[in-house]
Amino acid sequence: MAVISYKCPNCGGDLRFDPSTQKYKCEYCISLFTQEELEAANPQASGEETAPHVHARGGQKAGQGGQESAQNDDGGKEEQGAVVYSCPGCGAEIVTDATTAATFCYYCHNPVVLKGRLSGEYEPDLVIPFAVDKKEAVEDFLKYVRGKKFVPKDFFCKEQIEKISGVYFPFWTYSCLADGQWQGSAQKVRVWQMGELEYTETKVYDVERRAELTFRNLTREALNKENRQLVEAVQPFRLEEAKDFSMGYLSGFFAEKRDIEKAEISAGVEQEVRDYAGKMLHSSVSGYMTTQTRDTRVHMQEETWKYLLLPVWVLTYRGADGKLYYYAMNGQTRKICGVLPIDKARMALLFLGVFLPLLLLLLMGGYFLW
Template sequence: MGVIVYKCINCGGPLAFKAETQDWTCDYCLSQFTEEEVQQFIKKEEQSQEFSAEEQVREQEFQEKSVGYSCTSCGAEIVTDDTTAATFCYYCHNPTIIPRRLEGEFRPEKVIPFKLSKEKAAELFIAWCRKKPLLPRVFGSQSQLEKLTGIYVPFWLFDCDVSGNVQGKATKVRSYVRGDTRITETRHYRVGREGKAIFQGVPADGSKKMDDDLMAILEPFDYQDLEDFSMSYLSGYYAEKYDMDHNEVYPQVTQLLRTHMQTLLTNTIQGYSTVSIQHSNVKFHNVKVSYCLLPVWMFTYQFQGKTYVFAMNGQTGKIAGELPISKARAFAWFGGVAAGVFAILSAGGLFLW
């Protein structure tokens, strides 16, 4: 089964979603179309198929018209349509990929479209690199930035009501002088707080390959930009399917919310010298979860036998990643700093010869 291609209404060429203009552009005749125009065209095409029920059509669109690829080197799994040039694996640079079908349950409900084009992402990345004096010079070069890859990362978004209470001990310490004696008075109290909170859009990435800490640094995303999922948004990008369902990521979400709720309650205990929480209880109600794709620009760089992975929020431009250090540039930089300090100290007469 072939992958889906969104064709130009005017000339029949492939359409690609452009982050900078938020529309779909044909690279052959340069026609531009809004989301409404693309959706209307897709709807007309779908009406000609024998399955008329909306849910059947949507399921068929993702299950039969999308193709998965598995890297033979590291096992990363991605999904894309045939307007994307899969020239290398964004994790290990291995160019070998094997197509295979995707199951219908991997169809997302929502998506935040890319807001930053590849050119803008490269520009921001180069500006970021220039602020890092110890990076290898080739790190931010144009040849390296060709490996910059736009990928929709699978995320689970949780909404839930949370109730909780904390109990503990607190002290008030007062010190004063009476005559020639300083007196310290300590009073002990039992303290407790209880309350409720509503949490919406708590994210947890659904990919084992994605570094959780890396994805956490890229947050927050603005969920006001969430759109109903359409395969058309994947045009020109990769999209990874989840390999951890919402039940697998739920424990880390509850731990995060439990800690946050305890902090919220504890911070309401004011006016004491010390506070020690001894017991807490947090419960979750009306938990709802949705599956969505969030935009991330990925960049991998191999330096001295190690692969460094960087990520940029495709909506806000926020960057996260571990930096490689060039020993030669580090030596030159620290040498220059040392020479400058030496010159200053020598001018001040602090070195004796």
């Protein structure tokens, strides 16, 4: 599997995707390059894959005995879910897990894309590139946190803020044309009175509705990791702005590869479409006092599945209570969510500084009145 690092054709520096310009920026000479210029300057991104130095994490290389290791789908060896690659910049080891598709070297901070993780059947169809850069993400984070009381100061200290990361999360989208038919019965009831007699007229109708319904871009998670919940909390994304996938968009960010296949979720998605189509057809029946469903049939046509990556800025924090807290921001729309820690010491100080003096004042007032 090729380990790709995009380089500037002018100075050889690292190229990273720049959300503010939607181009590729050199961190050293500040040059900007389009997608076409990036591919022309870095033919290894689309050419033949080179053999990397890949081995399982442990005291020995994979395949040389010791603990049992398994061949992963990237052509490398992995042991207990960890795989080690060599950084093309400095030669240091890059440790990844089974779903990491883009990361950084911990020594030279060189952004690398693990091409084999996103090739063949695992190559995404679409990607929504980051539209918010790290500086803007940090500014929005500070505005959000400083508006919250009782958040520990070390949650937004300099060292913590530097850990904010842009991550591409994998998703499936489903679109189809649903040919739906609803059949049922409906009633109209009329009541009137003549003299001392009350009359009730009940009319029963057979009702049928039929329509073609278009469903576009129903999204489903394609990652089993616990942190997948971060991307759920900052939806929706403007999926109409998605672009054809190119690995260059991942340079300078982290990325996850899917580990949930569409076969695992297709039945549930199709049933959801059937249920929703039936409700829409039923709700179109009006002018009756009561309606009752007898039969609903929905046939899906022109079904399309797409595999795409969605951008999220993420910051996690391990609280004093041992719990993991997080902050997440949609890298396209800036929607924010967070599960923030509470500084109990600050709450106690507030109580002692405000409520305790007030309580003493009330007690003293009651004493003098007595």
